[in-house]
Amino acid sequence: MIGYNAVQVFVAPQAVAGNWLRLQHKGTEMVAVVKADAYGHGLIPVAQALARVGARRFAVGTVAEGVMLREALPGAQIIALLGIQDVSDAVACRDYGIVPLVTHAGQWPLVRRAAAAAARPLAVILKFDTGMARLGFAWEAVAHVVEALRAAPMLRPVAVFSHLATADDPEAADFVAEQTMRLTAIQAALAAVGFSLPASLANSAALVAHPAAHFQWQRPGIALYGANPLAGTAWEDRCPPLISAMTVTAPILQVRDIAPGVSVSYGRTFRASRPMRIAIVAAGYADAYSRGLSAKAAMVVGGVRAPVLGRVCMQMTAVDVTHCPSVRPGDRAYLLGGPGEAAITADELAAWWGTIPYEVFCLLGMNPRTLV
Structure with a gap:
C-alpha cells in the first residue's frame, strides 16, 4: 500500500465513557454532546461507548450527523442542535426519528411539511436565545412560538433549550443567573398554556459549577473528552478529575547536532546559543499543528518535554532534544498527551496555541484516528 500518514491520533472511547460516569452525579438527566464528530474523537465509537454506560440522549450538530448516529444507535434519542436547514433535513428528521431544534420562524414551514407526511407527530425542541445572540427565538417571543405550535398540531415539542455564554468565567456568574432567570420565565410561560416541557441550559461548566442552571436536562460536551471547562480559573477544582481521551503523535524524521550560532527553520527566528541536538518531527500546520505554536509549544520526546524551536513548517517542526541523547529517527514525538508527568494536556496546548x-x-x- 502506497501512502503514509505521519500524524496519528489515538482515541480511547472508554475514557469518554469514564468521564461520563465521573460527571453523572453532578446532574440529573444528561444529554451527551457528540457534535462535530464527537469533538474530533469519532462520532460512532464515542457514542457507542457512552451508550454502554447508560447515555440515552445524544446531541449532534447537523441532521446528517444524526442520520449516521441513528444507524449505530437505533434506540437513542438524537437531537440535531443546528436544526433543519432544508427539505432534505426535514425528511431525514421524519424518517430517522431525529429531533431538530427549531430556532427561528423560517423553520416552521419545513417542520410542518415533514410532519404532515408522517404517520405520527414530529418531535421538536424549541430553542430560545437568552443572552448568547446566536441561534434561538427572542426570549420575549414566547407568545409567537405558542401561536405557531397551536397552528401545527402535528408537531410535538419535547423540550426547550437555551445556551450559556459565560458559564466558564467565575467573574461572569451574574450573567449566568440572568440567563437562568430568562429560561425559567420561558419554561413557566409555556407551561401556563399547556406546554410543560423539560428545559436544558447547562453545558459542561454549568454542570459542575452552576447548579441553579441545571433545569431538567444538562448537556456536557468538552468535559466528556477530558478537558476541565474551568481550567485556569478560581473554580478549577469544582470539576472532578477527568481522563484525556486523545493522544496525538508523529515520527521523528531526523536527529542532528548543531553548533552555536546555527539558525533553525524559516526566518532564522531561533539561533542556538550553545551546542544542541535537534529533532525534526513530521508534523506541521498541514496536519493542524498550528504555525501559531512556533517557539511556544513543546512535544514529549523520550519521556521529557522538548521545546519547539523556530517556526512550525507545513509538515515539519524542529524540537530541542539536547537532553534526550537516546532519541533516534523513527521514534515518536507526542504533540498531545504522552507518557507520565510529561504528558501535554489539551489545556496546555490550547494556551500555547492561543485558543481553547x-x-x-x-x-x-x-x-x-486509531481506537485504543
Missing part, C-alpha cells in the same frame, strides 16, 4: 481545547481536539482530530 475545543479547537485543539476538533482540528487535530481530523488526522487519521
Whole structure:
C-alpha cells in the first residue's frame, strides 16, 4: 500500500465513557454532546461507548450527523442542535426519528411539511436565545412560538433549550443567573398554556459549577473528552478529575547536532546559543499543528518535554532534544498527551496555541484516528 500518514491520533472511547460516569452525579438527566464528530474523537465509537454506560440522549450538530448516529444507535434519542436547514433535513428528521431544534420562524414551514407526511407527530425542541445572540427565538417571543405550535398540531415539542455564554468565567456568574432567570420565565410561560416541557441550559461548566442552571436536562460536551471547562480559573477544582481521551503523535524524521550560532527553520527566528541536538518531527500546520505554536509549544520526546524551536513548517517542526541523547529517527514525538508527568494536556496546548481545547481536539482530530 502506497501512502503514509505521519500524524496519528489515538482515541480511547472508554475514557469518554469514564468521564461520563465521573460527571453523572453532578446532574440529573444528561444529554451527551457528540457534535462535530464527537469533538474530533469519532462520532460512532464515542457514542457507542457512552451508550454502554447508560447515555440515552445524544446531541449532534447537523441532521446528517444524526442520520449516521441513528444507524449505530437505533434506540437513542438524537437531537440535531443546528436544526433543519432544508427539505432534505426535514425528511431525514421524519424518517430517522431525529429531533431538530427549531430556532427561528423560517423553520416552521419545513417542520410542518415533514410532519404532515408522517404517520405520527414530529418531535421538536424549541430553542430560545437568552443572552448568547446566536441561534434561538427572542426570549420575549414566547407568545409567537405558542401561536405557531397551536397552528401545527402535528408537531410535538419535547423540550426547550437555551445556551450559556459565560458559564466558564467565575467573574461572569451574574450573567449566568440572568440567563437562568430568562429560561425559567420561558419554561413557566409555556407551561401556563399547556406546554410543560423539560428545559436544558447547562453545558459542561454549568454542570459542575452552576447548579441553579441545571433545569431538567444538562448537556456536557468538552468535559466528556477530558478537558476541565474551568481550567485556569478560581473554580478549577469544582470539576472532578477527568481522563484525556486523545493522544496525538508523529515520527521523528531526523536527529542532528548543531553548533552555536546555527539558525533553525524559516526566518532564522531561533539561533542556538550553545551546542544542541535537534529533532525534526513530521508534523506541521498541514496536519493542524498550528504555525501559531512556533517557539511556544513543546512535544514529549523520550519521556521529557522538548521545546519547539523556530517556526512550525507545513509538515515539519524542529524540537530541542539536547537532553534526550537516546532519541533516534523513527521514534515518536507526542504533540498531545504522552507518557507520565510529561504528558501535554489539551489545556496546555490550547494556551500555547492561543485558543481553547475545543479547537485543539476538533482540528487535530481530523488526522487519521486509531481506537485504543
